Amino acid sequence: MGRGARMSGTAARLRGLLPSAADYRGLGRTWRVDLLAGVTVGIVALPLALAFGVTSGAGAEAGLVTAIVAGFVAAVFGGSNVQVSGPTGAMVVVLAPIIAAHGVGVLAVVCVLAGLVVAAAGALRLGRAVSYIPWPVIEGFTLGIAVIIFLQQVPAALGTTAGPSPNALVAGVESLPTAAWPEVGWTLGIVGVVAAVMLLGPRWIHPRFPGSIVAIVLVTVVAAIAHLPVDTIGELPPGLPAPTLPTFTWDQLAGLAGPIFAVAALAAIESLLSARVAASISDTGPYDADRELVGQGLASIAAGLFGGMPATGAIARTAVNVRAGARTRLAAVVHAVLLLGVVSFGASIVGSIPLAALAGVLMVTATRMISIATVRSVVGSTRSDAIVFVVTAVITVSFDLIYAVLIGVAAAAFFALRALANSAGVHREELPGPAEPGDERIALFRLEGALFFGAAERVLERVGDIRDIEVVIIRMSQLQILDATGAQVITELITQLERRGVTVLVKGIRSHHLRLAERVGVVRSLRHQKHLFDELPPAVEHARSHVRRAAEAHGA
Structure with missing residues (x-):
């Protein structure tokens, strides 16, 4: 946009803040x-x-x-x-x-x-x-x-x-x-x-x-x-x-x-x-x-x-x-x-x-x-709303109106973040299709809801505690909200699992989350770029083939 267009837009916005004949339309x-x-x-x-x-x-x-x-x-x-x-x-x-x-x-x-x-x-x-x-x-x-x-x-x-x-x-x-x-x-x-x-x-x-x-x-x-x-x-x-x-x-x-x-x-x-x-x-x-x-x-x-x-x-x-x-x-x-x-x-x-x-x-x-x-x-309505209401009213009467609004908004934001964090889910699922030998060595986790600073630590604990697993598939297609902290936790999780010899596959990163995932290091932390999948069946097949190869190598 050129300088003239910007100045014209600014002038139009300023005119919109001033009285005009339209204010009295219909006065007759x-x-x-x-x-x-x-x-x-x-x-x-x-x-x-x-x-x-x-x-x-x-x-x-x-x-x-x-x-x-x-x-x-x-x-x-x-x-x-x-x-x-x-x-x-x-x-x-x-x-x-x-x-x-x-x-x-x-x-x-x-x-x-x-x-x-x-x-x-x-x-x-x-x-x-x-x-x-x-x-x-x-x-x-x-x-x-x-x-x-x-x-x-x-x-x-x-x-x-x-x-x-x-x-x-x-x-x-x-x-x-x-x-x-x-x-x-x-x-x-x-x-x-x-x-x-x-x-x-x-x-x-x-x-x-x-x-x-x-x-x-x-x-x-x-x-x-x-x-x-x-x-x-x-x-x-x-x-x-x-x-x-x-x-x-x-x-x-x-x-x-x-x-x-x-x-x-x-x-x-x-x-x-x-x-x-x-x-x-x-x-x-x-x-x-x-x-x-x-x-x-x-x-x-x-x-x-x-x-x-x-x-x-x-x-x-x-x-x-x-x-x-x-x-x-x-x-x-x-x-x-x-x-x-x-x-x-x-x-x-x-x-x-x-x-x-x-x-x-x-x-x-x-x-x-x-x-x-x-x-x-x-x-x-809800317990959190009742608390915010009472806290705001008490502070208004006891101390200061502006502090009351600020503290009330802060309390409401805290409860909203807590509710949002509670909406974040980490669920282990069964692999789709008929069971095959070695499936017990594969863990499929679905992330859903909001993965942000208020809920990210729970994901790290839930997935990071698995044992006797060779491949972990992380489904991210149901993830609605992802911030930098959430992306960093996924990166840290992948790094920890890979250090333990667990291969991590990531499926379904949403397009609006992909740039953040790339910048924070989610994609870079994978063992191979081919471990990033758009669909679940290819990810499951890749995990099973990895387990079969590992079993064959162990048998040899």
């Missing part, structure tokens, strides 16, 4: 349902954006800015037609300890640089990497996040502040002694009302009943009229702040390298998982994983410039968008514009929302993230 027919879906998602997203901003430590304003700015940018530049992006619970779980350790001042730096990492991953075509994350890891990760989100709301539900520990469970326990009456009674009452409205409204009134926003309006009005002694969000500036470039020192950047890559990894994983879910539950077409990463990276960069948080695709809001009938990106754009209108014209009203109300919203949201049916399916 669907704009009404897109508008309605956007308004619906905006109503759902408002309390979540506020709650996630408060829980992260960045503040309610940061959550709203992220939902507006990142939601708009990701809708335009992302790779999914119906994905809705903004602040999420998983990102809050990662951000909260970062902000606690380094201060809220580092948020813009982390947001912008993590966004650059995610966008670069998309430009480098790394989007399909998420497909290698097993289902038990994803579900364990989700369960762990749900537990952490719930635990993070305990201090607000008690009307107090979280303990100093970075672990959500420990911090929640540390906050218990500081809770005091009557404040705790009012905050728990608010949480209870919010939970009741959110859970019972869709059942008793309508499946699409906007329980979270109705509950927040209700408790906010009651708290204001009754002058309840509960903490509120506080004053919010009207509109969006002016964009500013974050400043940092190189020493500061060195200390933030780990958090930046952790945020970037989580943003990429959660966004791609959400886009994949959206594609599976809608008929609006597939998603472009690489473009999705570019869009999410740009969204986080933009959010950081405006004082927001790193953004990801939000599975719950995306699902609401799809169920509301969204067909194009207009729905997600409308959701961002609606939130901008709320900030611009209702900042004072939003500021009077009790923090306990937001805690109630997130507690219910966390509960809904846990599917009992899914947990039963994973735990009841």
